[in-house]
Amino acid sequence: MRGYVELFRLGKTYDTHKGPVVIVEDFDLNLERGEYVALLGHSGCGKSTVLTMVAGLNPITTGGVAIDGREIDGPGPDRGVVFQSPCLMPWMTALDNVMLGVNQVYRNASKNDRIDLASYYLNLVGLGGSLHKRAKDLSQGMQQRVGIARAFALKPKMLLLDEPFGMLDSLTRMELQEILLEILVRDKVTTVMVTHDVDEALFMSDRVVMMTNGPRARVGAIFSLPFERPRVRADVLDHPEYYEYRRKMIQFLEEQDHRKLKADAEAREQAKKQDEAEEQQVAEAV
């Protein structure tokens, strides 16, 4: 099956002074148009690596990514990215931050149209009254709203969210999750979100892709969620299968943990044996 977005045997290898380390290997994933997929896994498992490769900000070692039938080559405004830290230019106003991208994508539109577009998305994220405030004077939550508005205002083919709510307090996080879903009801943009929050993945996405622990991380399991859209938090939480899915996901993560602990223990055991063998040799030699 060919998807709107295809990740084909995507892999990333970093060269370290101890030799090459494979972070992600053979990562296969197809997304339908308008689908919301969450990448869930432990910290450091390579979720963000996959996302930054799709964004074009991180060179791809093996495999490839195609969007709408075209292979990506470097970063571009067809993929809106929301980073964990808001990444606004602190010296610019909220509007100017959004305009930076809008000016780039809609070069032929009149200035007024561009301002209207940027203000429209800032209004959607609830910042209609703070258009001309400097980014450095906005709270963390408000800055992240501007980040979301900036990504949507590009009218991207794809939205890439790298733990977008990770730095926010839980109340602000829930508020922004709902705002994001609301905008997605209007603009159906294909989305990949990286998170390590099981509840966030369950509430936001159509499918949750569980990643195995790195190195050599890959797709471990995929859960298709039955919750209806538009999502209402209370309904999702009340859904009869919610806790079943939640249990399965946490079980998967714990298994990964066990596997990692086991692998670590084995590695330690191995190292110990080697040490002993070496000591033996030394003792024999003496």
Add this chain to the structure above:
Amino acid sequence: MNWRGGLLKFCEVAGLPIFEPFVRLAAGEDKKEQFVGIAKYVLLPIVAIALFLGFWAMAANTVVTDSAKLPSPKATWDAGAQLIAMHYEQKQADRLAKQEKVGEAVRYMAEAKAYGEAAEKATGAKKEALEAKSLSLKKRAVSAVNYEPSSAPTFIDQIWTSVGTVFFGFLLATLVAVPLGVLCGMSPWFNAALTPFIQVFKPVSPLAWLPLAFIVIMWYYAGYSAGETFFNKAFLISATTVCLCSLWPTLVNTTLGVASVDKDFINVADVLRLSWAQRLFKIILPASLPLMFAGMRISLGVGWMVLIAADMLAQNPGLGKFVWDEFQNGSELTYARIAFSVFVIGMIGLVLDRIMIFFRNLVSFGNPAPA
């Protein structure tokens, strides 16, 4: 209470915490807390200064040689007051001389007019003689009007010359260092090419540069006599030396600022596919301004220090030359005047530093520099 916020913001941006307790006191905030602030920023320094003056006065009584003695604070103060008074006396005398010359010019013009009228009525040789007389009177009037007093520069004149020289040198340095620093920060290749020069020339003392600056200026101005050129030679030599020495902190800091722009900002620029110019002017330059200004602040400080030495050597009018001349004169007042100059040089350095802190804090998006 808007004026309170504005004034507090100003104290912070200008790096003047000394005024903060007074603003808060005027705004009716807790008095006890503000008196603690005043004690810290005002009373304590006053006590320290008083102690210093006491030690100085004691030292002045002790350090005495056959030919001279260390000036006491009182003698220094008097010498300073005298220098400033001399400046105003001199200016007053110059003004009077100028007035007199202008009066003379008016008289000459009136006479010239009279001769001119007489010439119109006369005929033949007499007419020509009268016209010639009228013309020479007019010429004299013009030269009288253009009279400039040629008195020696006073202490205050020297201060202004020094400040002008340091700003001109600093401006030159900034115009060279900022573009070079931006290029170095953006291109590792360019940086690699420039690094040997920076590393080698940065630690060189201004006095070593001076003779080289001297021959370059001499070569450039060969064939012109004094007054024909836009800049004074000695002024240019001093300014060039200031420029060569104050170049480096700005260059190094600009390079650092541009090279260490937050990776996130660069990611945003990549995602938006900003052009080279947009990337430079919308992201890299604003993001590196705080470090750039921190470098310029050091540069101006270095420039001011260097200038005094350069003035001494180049015999460029300025505070350095003033100190040197006083030392050579060896009058009774010499050391008191030099001590006063030291104080003035320090105060001007302080003001220059505050100005740069002010600018740096203006561009630092809410992270004021430590004063």
